[in-house]
Amino acid sequence: MVSRRAAALTARPPAIAAAHFRAQADPYHPRRRPGGYLNLGTAENRLVWDLLRPRLAARRPPGPADTQYAPLHGAADFRAALAGFLGGVCRTELDPDHLVVVSGVSAALDVIASVLCDPGDVIIVPAPYYGSFDVDLTGRSGARLLPVPVRPGQAGAAGPAGQAGQAGQAGQAGQADGTGAGDDTGAGGGIARAIDRALADARRRGVTVRAVALASPGNPVGHVYGAPQLRALCEVAAGYGVDVIADEIYANSVFGPAPFVSVLDPRVDAAGAGTRAHLLWGFAKDFGLPGFKVGVLHCPDPEIRAAARAFAYFAPTSTDTQAVLRDLLGDTGWVTGFLAESRRRLGTSYTRATGMLTAAGIPFVPVAAGFSVWADLRAWLAAPTFAAEHALWERIFEELRVNILPGQAFTAPEPGWFRICHATDRAVVAEGLRRIGGLPRAAGPGPAATPVATVAGSAGLRRD
Amino acid sequence: MVSRRAAALTARPPAIAAAHFRAQADPYHPRRRPGGYLNLGTAENRLVWDLLRPRLAARRPPGPADTQYAPLHGAADFRAALAGFLGGVCRTELDPDHLVVVSGVSAALDVIASVLCDPGDVIIVPAPYYGSFDVDLTGRSGARLLPVPVRPGQAGAAGPAGQAGQAGQAGQAGQADGTGAGDDTGAGGGIARAIDRALADARRRGVTVRAVALASPGNPVGHVYGAPQLRALCEVAAGYGVDVIADEIYANSVFGPAPFVSVLDPRVDAAGAGTRAHLLWGFAKDFGLPGFKVGVLHCPDPEIRAAARAFAYFAPTSTDTQAVLRDLLGDTGWVTGFLAESRRRLGTSYTRATGMLTAAGIPFVPVAAGFSVWADLRAWLAAPTFAAEHALWERIFEELRVNILPGQAFTAPEPGWFRICHATDRAVVAEGLRRIGGLPRAAGPGPAATPVATVAGSAGLRRD
Numbered sequence: 001m002v003s004r005r006a007a008a009l010t011a012r013p014p015a016i017a018a019a020h021f022r023a024q025a026d027p028y029h030p031r032r033r034p035g036g037y038l039n040l041g042t043a044e045n046r047l048v049w050d051l052l053r054p055r056l057a058a059r060r061p062p063g064p065a066d067t068q069y070a071p072l073h074g075a076a077d078f079r080a081a082l083a084g085f086l087g088g089v090c091r092t093e094l095d096p097d098h099l100v101v102v103s104g105v106s107a108a109l110d111v112i113a114s115v116l117c118d119p120g121d122v123i124i125v126p127a128p129y130y131g132s133f134d135v136d137l138t139g140r141s142g143a144r145l146l147p148v149p150v151r152p153g154q155a156g157a158a159g160p161a162g163q164a165g166q167a168g169q170a171g172q173a174g175q176a177d178g179t180g181a182g183d184d185t186g187a188g189g190g191i192a193r194a195i196d197r198a199l200a201d202a203r204r205r206g207v208t209v210r211a212v213a214l215a216s217p218g219n220p221v222g223h224v225y226g227a228p229q230l231r232a233l234c235e236v237a238a239g240y241g242v243d244v245i246a247d248e249i250y251a252n253s254v255f256g257p258a259p260f261v262s263v264l265d266p267r268v269d270a271a272g273a274g275t276r277a278h279l280l281w282g283f284a285k286d287f288g289l290p291g292f293k294v295g296v297l298h299c300p301d302p303e304i305r306a307a308a309r310a311f312a313y314f315a316p317t318s319t320d321t322q323a324v325l326r327d328l329l330g331d332t333g334w335v336t337g338f339l340a341e342s343r344r345r346l347g348t349s350y351t352r353a354t355g356m357l358t359a360a361g362i363p364f365v366p367v368a369a370g371f372s373v374w375a376d377l378r379a380w381l382a383a384p385t386f387a388a389e390h391a392l393w394e395r396i397f398e399e400l401r402v403n404i405l406p407g408q409a410f411t412a413p414e415p416g417w418f419r420i421c422h423a424t425d426r427a428v429v430a431e432g433l434r435r436i437g438g439l440p441r442a443a444g445p446g447p448a449a450t451p452v453a454t455v456a457g458s459a460g461l462r463r464d
Numbered sequence: 465m466v467s468r469r470a471a472a473l474t475a476r477p478p479a480i481a482a483a484h485f486r487a488q489a490d491p492y493h494p495r496r497r498p499g500g501y502l503n504l505g506t507a508e509n510r511l512v513w514d515l516l517r518p519r520l521a522a523r524r525p526p527g528p529a530d531t532q533y534a535p536l537h538g539a540a541d542f543r544a545a546l547a548g549f550l551g552g553v554c555r556t557e558l559d560p561d562h563l564v565v566v567s568g569v570s571a572a573l574d575v576i577a578s579v580l581c582d583p584g585d586v587i588i589v590p591a592p593y594y595g596s597f598d599v600d601l602t603g604r605s606g607a608r609l610l611p612v613p614v615r616p617g618q619a620g621a622a623g624p625a626g627q628a629g630q631a632g633q634a635g636q637a638g639q640a641d642g643t644g645a646g647d648d649t650g651a652g653g654g655i656a657r658a659i660d661r662a663l664a665d666a667r668r669r670g671v672t673v674r675a676v677a678l679a680s681p682g683n684p685v686g687h688v689y690g691a692p693q694l695r696a697l698c699e700v701a702a703g704y705g706v707d708v709i710a711d712e713i714y715a716n717s718v719f720g721p722a723p724f725v726s727v728l729d730p731r732v733d734a735a736g737a738g739t740r741a742h743l744l745w746g747f748a749k750d751f752g753l754p755g756f757k758v759g760v761l762h763c764p765d766p767e768i769r770a771a772a773r774a775f776a777y778f779a780p781t782s783t784d785t786q787a788v789l790r791d792l793l794g795d796t797g798w799v800t801g802f803l804a805e806s807r808r809r810l811g812t813s814y815t816r817a818t819g820m821l822t823a824a825g826i827p828f829v830p831v832a833a834g835f836s837v838w839a840d841l842r843a844w845l846a847a848p849t850f851a852a853e854h855a856l857w858e859r860i861f862e863e864l865r866v867n868i869l870p871g872q873a874f875t876a877p878e879p880g881w882f883r884i885c886h887a888t889d890r891a892v893v894a895e896g897l898r899r900i901g902g903l904p905r906a907a908g909p910g911p912a913a914t915p916v917a918t919v920a921g922s923a924g925l926r927r928d
Contacts (some may be wrong), residue, residue: 064510068754116466310603318785
């Protein structure tokens with residue numbers, strides 16, 4: 001017999017991981033495994049292995065210090081290298097002592113949630129949101145998530161300006177739900193307003209909200225948030241005495257023209273007002289090293305930091321891997337070139353994938369970051385329900401042998417949306433999209449036929 | 465403000481780690497840092513770096529699979545290598561699917577405690593016990609430890625038979641507390657009887673005990689338990705429906721003539737009777753790689769295993785490090801030679817250190833495993849109290865600049881015992897012991913003058 005907590009945790013295995021490993025165990029190959037799975041469900045960047053391979057092979061042999069006990073929140077030299085790198089990304093100086101290193105960003109999310117929340121406390125998440133937040137933020141902490149539906153338009157992101165023609169073509173421009181988004185433009189965007197309403201409502205109901213958590217850039221929808229949006233969000237949170245958890249794991253995977261803005265950027269933080277924003281980052285996405293399990297949490301507050309270090313004790317990172325990544329970050333010329341080339345390839349991959357979707361008549365939300373496309377298969381649902389979405393997902397997985405993730409895995413506010421990852425083998429993406437594109441639309445019309453928002457009107461928000 | 469749980473965890477930092485990092489930050493050097501710390505407090509095996517260095521330098525460059533997502537409870541090929549190696553150590557066949565890999569044995573202890581215990585449940589630990597059990601087994605799980613005092617004689621271990629003369633010389637043979645240990649000899653030894661009494665008492669008081677946890681071989685006292693002792697312990701636990709957590713991290717660090725016996729050994733497990741024994745192991749001690757943070761938990765029970773995997777999600781291990789250790793374990797000739805030479809060097813180091821203690825007139829408990837000596841400084845205490853022990857520890861740390869750990873850090877049943885680690889630089893050990901040996905004994909007689917037990921009478925227990 002296991003503990004109640006263990007039973008509860010076991011009862012909800014992370015759906016994304018389960019589908020990933022099933023697909024990975026039987027991968028498609030045109031000749032050797034024609035009946036295998038085409039895995040477009042896992043957000044891995046497999047476009048950069050040719051760049052990583054020689055750099056990893058050139059690693060220095062470990063020294064004694066790389067094998068011995070080191071501070072369990074990260075070795076000092078590794079945190080120094082991280083502070084230098086992340087300081088550049090965030091455009092602000094970071095103190096290595098403010099960084100807490102743990103074995104992956106999932107662990108970092110668990111740590112910050114456990115530091116901030118007692119069991120039952122609430123973390124607000126704009127939805128759709130990264131599906132693993134469910135387990136990462138609540139599985140051990142006992143916190144609860146309160147999803148706040150945000151329409152693609154409200155998030156205030158747009159397709160890459162350089163691909164405006166393609167976005168217009170692909171998106172069949174219009175509002176996602178036909179209600180109009182006029183009230184959601186302007187500095188701050190609708191996301192802050194939606195969070196404000198949710199916080200006010202929670203306060204009325206006596207619910208203890210401890211944080212707002214979001215992926216920035218977005219996931220599953222690869223929005224790039226601008227400084228005014230982030231500032232508005234932080235100001236709203238601060239007004240309620242609520243912290244902000246910013247999972248910036250895709251910070252260097254922005255391929256659109258508007259640059260990434262960190263929650264620590266002075267243009268965001270300038271607002272002050274007691275904002276407590278917690279940045280999380282890792283090597284899984286930007287460096288294409290998801291197996292290395294290195295997550296970083298930025299903790300300027302001494303009390304939060306002491307608590308985060310206490311939890312980091314239970315999820316430390318291998319000094320061997322820290323040494324490899326310390327040397328890699330120290331090779332700043334290589335890092336700059338690698339990240340630039342990675343972004344270029346992501347942009348090309350995105351353009352190619354969205355071109356195929358457009359050719360197949362499948363709408364999508366144009367984005368400027370990340371490894372995936374948020375595709376609108378509402379017109380392919382037999383009914384506008386999550387049961388119908390699940391049936392469609394099952395058909396795509398079992399019959400078409402394509403692993404993509406349904407919107408429900410991301411708590412999408414309406415059924416019919418799917419996350420399709422494109423940052424992998426070009427032939428696998430092409431074959432997977434060919435199969436999905438061959439699916440017949442559902443018979444009747446209905447809400448599923450409503451075209452997707454392109455929200456080009458708010459593109460300017462990302463520029464200042 | 466942090467959560468109540470975070471505040472509680474922060475309020476009790478692991479004492480051993482704190483002293484380690486303070487000593488490490490200012491290490492002694494005869495010329496460059498004569499005022500620095502001599503660190504005999506950390507249980508690290510620094511005698512084998514010359515053997516490790518070339519093997520680690522010969523690592524293969526990582527392949528793509530060594531960088532991508534792998535099962536978060538350990539990659540299949542790494543678990544296969546581990547099962548082969550640990551199966552040999554435990555003299556039984558192990559299923560790779562029964563192994564759960566996490567980022568260190570501290571994490572593995574946290575996982576098994578969280579799987580077995582709801583907050584408030586009790587884990588019984590024979591005392592003195594490994595000091596970090598306090599944080600590892602209770603910090604996140606919310607379990608409580610119930611120490612059961614066991615006299616050195618009761619644990620049933622003895623000095624290496626080959627060093628009997630030295631042990632006799634050093635130990636000034638006699639019983640630790642003068643009560644006689646006649647009732648504690650024979651198959652099973654006193655430890656099982658002490659646990660039995662504690663379990664009976666807990667049942668009477670309505671306390672929910674979920675497990676008995678012990679380090680085997682022992683730490684801080686490097687006892688090697690024999691099959692009859694372990695069987696008796698497992699039978700007692702099974703009789704109360706209580707699991708056994710066996711931290712076997714020193715399994716391959718036995719330098720005495722009696723071989724290590726795992727809790728999974730058929731001679732132990734043969735008893736059956738529904739015993740649920742959980743083996744934990746890692747690379748920190750036996751392979752001298754404490755920074756690599758690789759812990760293993762053996763989970764044959766499907767329900768326990770599913771729960772352990774769910775918790776492992778929050779403390780995964782770097783695939784890079786897994787690949788290095790997979791290849792290392794695959795080099796079975798190297799492993800056999802390395803472990804044999806490591807044991808030889810540990811024995812030499814132990815003999816040298818205990819010789820110095822003997823010359824200084826400091827008694828100790830003869831042992832056959834591990835990196836440390838359990839030294840009896842009771843005659844150096846100003847009074848037979850833990851306050852006096854702390855004062856002596858402080859004097860040794862601050863004035864002599866020697867880091868050793870007081871018995872209180874291991875919940876020793878009586879004050880005056882210290883753990884002195886010897887598996888490090890020979891000159892550092894010699895200088896540290898020279899300084900300790902120069903300390904004047906306390907003025908008066910009293911319990912502190914009682915000689916230490918050598919428990920030679922139970923040596924036969926380890927032989928079958």
